[in-house]
Amino acid sequence: MKEDRRIQRSRDALHQALVALVLEKGYEAVTIKDIVERANVGRSTFYAHYKSKEDLLTNGLAELRALLTAHQQAALAEEGDVGQRCLGFSLALFEHAQSFRDIYRVLVGERGSAIVMNRMRALLADLVSQDLAAIAPAANDGQIPRSALIQFVVGALMSVLAWWMDRKSRLSPAEVDTIFRRLTIPAIVAAFDGPISNIDSNAER
Amino acid sequence: MKEDRRIQRSRDALHQALVALVLEKGYEAVTIKDIVERANVGRSTFYAHYKSKEDLLTNGLAELRALLTAHQQAALAEEGDVGQRCLGFSLALFEHAQSFRDIYRVLVGERGSAIVMNRMRALLADLVSQDLAAIAPAANDGQIPRSALIQFVVGALMSVLAWWMDRKSRLSPAEVDTIFRRLTIPAIVAAFDGPISNIDSNAER
DNA sequence: GCAGTTATCGGACACGATGACTGATAATTT
DNA sequence: AAATTATCAGTCATCGTGTCCGATAACTGC
Numbered sequence: 001m002k003e004d005r006r007i008q009r010s011r012d013a014l015h016q017a018l019v020a021l022v023l024e025k026g027y028e029a030v031t032i033k034d035i036v037e038r039a040n041v042g043r044s045t046f047y048a049h050y051k052s053k054e055d056l057l058t059n060g061l062a063e064l065r066a067l068l069t070a071h072q073q074a075a076l077a078e079e080g081d082v083g084q085r086c087l088g089f090s091l092a093l094f095e096h097a098q099s100f101r102d103i104y105r106v107l108v109g110e111r112g113s114a115i116v117m118n119r120m121r122a123l124l125a126d127l128v129s130q131d132l133a134a135i136a137p138a139a140n141d142g143q144i145p146r147s148a149l150i151q152f153v154v155g156a157l158m159s160v161l162a163w164w165m166d167r168k169s170r171l172s173p174a175e176v177d178t179i180f181r182r183l184t185i186p187a188i189v190a191a192f193d194g195p196i197s198n199i200d201s202n203a204e205r
Numbered sequence: 206m207k208e209d210r211r212i213q214r215s216r217d218a219l220h221q222a223l224v225a226l227v228l229e230k231g232y233e234a235v236t237i238k239d240i241v242e243r244a245n246v247g248r249s250t251f252y253a254h255y256k257s258k259e260d261l262l263t264n265g266l267a268e269l270r271a272l273l274t275a276h277q278q279a280a281l282a283e284e285g286d287v288g289q290r291c292l293g294f295s296l297a298l299f300e301h302a303q304s305f306r307d308i309y310r311v312l313v314g315e316r317g318s319a320i321v322m323n324r325m326r327a328l329l330a331d332l333v334s335q336d337l338a339a340i341a342p343a344a345n346d347g348q349i350p351r352s353a354l355i356q357f358v359v360g361a362l363m364s365v366l367a368w369w370m371d372r373k374s375r376l377s378p379a380e381v382d383t384i385f386r387r388l389t390i391p392a393i394v395a396a397f398d399g400p401i402s403n404i405d406s407n408a409e410r
Numbered sequence: 411g412c413a414g415t416t417a418t419c420g421g422a423c424a425c426g427a428t429g430a431c432t433g434a435t436a437a438t439t440t
Numbered sequence: 441a442a443a444t445t446a447t448c449a450g451t452c453a454t455c456g457t458g459t460c461c462g463a464t465a466a467c468t469g470c
Contacts, residue, residue, distance in 0.1 A: 004467060006417050028233065028319070031456060042419040047458070114232070114319040144384050148368050152388050155364025156357050163356040179349050183357050186391040211437065211446050236427060247448045252429065 011049060013039035015060050018053075022106045027057075027113030054115060064103075065123055068093065072127050076134055086135050086188065089127060090157070090180055094173035097161060108162045117158070124154045136192060144191045156184055216254060218244035220265050223258075227311045232262075232318030259320060266321075269308070270328055273298065277332050292336055295362070295385055299378035302366060313367045322363075329359045341397060349396045361389055 017038035021030040032053060036046050050056040068089065075088030097104040106112050107120045128150050160180045164171065171179075222243035226235040237258060241251050255261040273294070280293030302309040311317050312325045333355050365385045369376065376384075 002468085004417065006466065010418080026319075032458090033456070043458095044420080044460085045418055048417075052458090110323060112319060114317060114322065117319065118315060144387065145374075147372070148365060148384055149388070151364045151368040152361050152385075155360040155362075155367075156392075157360075159356045159360025160353060162360075163353050167352070169350075179353055182349065182395055183354070183392040186395040187361075187388040190387055190391040209438065209446065215446080237429090238427070247446095248429095249431085249449085250447055253446075257429090 007049070010039075010041050010045055011059075013041055014046065014049070014056060018056055018060070019103055019106060022113075022116075023102055023111060026111050027053075027106070027116055057116060058119070061119055061123070064107075067096065068123070068127060071096070072131065076131070086185065087128070087131055087153070087181065089131070091173065091177040093157075094161070094164070094177045094180075097165065098173050101165065104161065105165045108158045109165050110162070121154055121158065124157060125150055128153045128157075132188075149188070149191050152187065153184060156180070156187075212254070215244075215246050215250055216264075218246055219251065219254070219261055223261055223265070224308055224311060227318075228307055232311070232321065262321060263324075266324055266328075269312075272301070273328065273332065276301070277335070292333070292358070292386065292389065294332055294336070296378065296382040298362075299366070299369070299382045299385075302370065303378050306370065309366065310370045313363050314370050315367070326359055326363065329362060330355055333358050333362075337393075354393070354396050357392065358389060361385070361392075 014035060017035045018030070021034050021038060025034075030053065032046060033043070035053070035056075036043050046056075050059065071092035072089035075092065078088070107116060112120075132146070132150065132153075157180065160176065160183075164176045219240060222240045223235065226239050226243060230239075235258065237251060238248070240258070240261070241248050251261075255264065276297040277294035280297060283293065312321055337351070337355065337358075362385065365381065365388075369381045
């Protein structure tokens with residue numbers, strides 16, 4: 001027995017309505033009344049499926065998570081030197097972001113909410129954490145706590161992503177990815193290296 | 206004629222109540238009723254001073270802005286090589302954050318609000334922008350847009366700050382600052398350098 | 411197709427937060 | 441001491457939330 005078609009239609013409509021409305025007014029300002037009116041479903045129907053506005057959001061994020069982890073696994077499986085495999089999912093992320101620009105602006109951009117962004121942050125932190133674990137399994141980081149490095153990378157990633165989304169820059173996903181990697185990889189390398197006394201003389205290994 | 210002492214008392218009480226409540230429940234969950242009850246202030250009094258919850262918040266942020274810009278100006282005025290002047294305000298920021306841990310957890314941490322964090326982000330972006338302008342006045346960045354670099358640094362800074370605040374890590378401001386700089390400075394250097402083909406051979410200048 | 415299941419609808423309800431308004435009271439300033 | 445004015449308590453209309461119900465429609469499995 002498949003899932004009732006009515007259920008799919010309602011859920012889809014609600015998800016789409018949420019995204020559209022958050023882009024217009026911001027997450028906090030969106031009311032459930034707004035959502036059900038935009039989705040053209042009855043009020044009770046909403047509560048039949050989701051407990052609250054946040055519940056609806058959480059549900060929508062599940063798909064994204066699955067998609068990104070799949071991309072990451074694929075990237076990790078491929079061959080290449082550390083500089084290529086490290087953060088291997090970033091290009092896929094930027095490409096995915098371009099395809100679903102609207103959703104991503106809600107996830108990382110100015111119009112997002114603390115709740116949404118925290119969810120996204122946690123999701124990316126998982127990815128980065130696994131990625132770093134695959135690159136440098138041991139924990140002999142050069143005095144820099146692993147968790148700090150993870151948060152650093154996630155923050156940088158979300159910032160670059162938000163920067164790209166909010167401005168109308170015509171950069172391609174590959175170009176943005178290049179920017180991100182050129183900035184981030186040196187930081188990761190520096191984290192794994194020993195102490196650095198000066199900037200001008202870096203990476204003598 | 207100075208400002209009425211009753212006004213100061215009311216405003217102070219409201220500010221303190223807001224900070225305390227946000228730390229307990231998160232910004233969104235705090236109601237005006239909560240605030241006036243905690244502050245022991247009449248409901249109408251709140252509306253006599255502030256238009257809304259956000260208005261109260263904005264008012265509180267003004268002081269912080271003044272304090273941080275002052276710190277930055279002082280740091281920029283001092284002498285030293287690029288590695289020292291660059292992001293010279295960061296240590297002051299971390300020290301300030303330790304002194305006002307409660308407030309900063311609202312500003313950058315998990316319990317903060319999108320509104321507050323966006324304000325904080327804009328504030329830091331101004332500081333970083335001026336800082337980078339002082340270091341590298343021209344705009345011949347190595348293919349990396351200046352605005353992207355600014356957002357990158359701000360995101361990294363807020364992430365490290367949030368990481369430090371949210372965990373109970375006993376690190377001193379100086380230690381956190383070292384972590385932040387060791388990660389960020391290489392990224393900035395890489396941004397100003399020419400194209401890099403590989404990670405292992407970077408900074409050949 | 412038909413019968414049984416079930417999602418949806420729309421209305422009603424209680425509840426809590428908001429923001430504005432009032433007159434009386436108390437504190438402060440000059 | 442007198443004039444000013446911030447504060448208080450209370451009231452009011454409005455809005456969003458979350459829940460419940462019966463009636464109606466749509467869907468599924470046979």
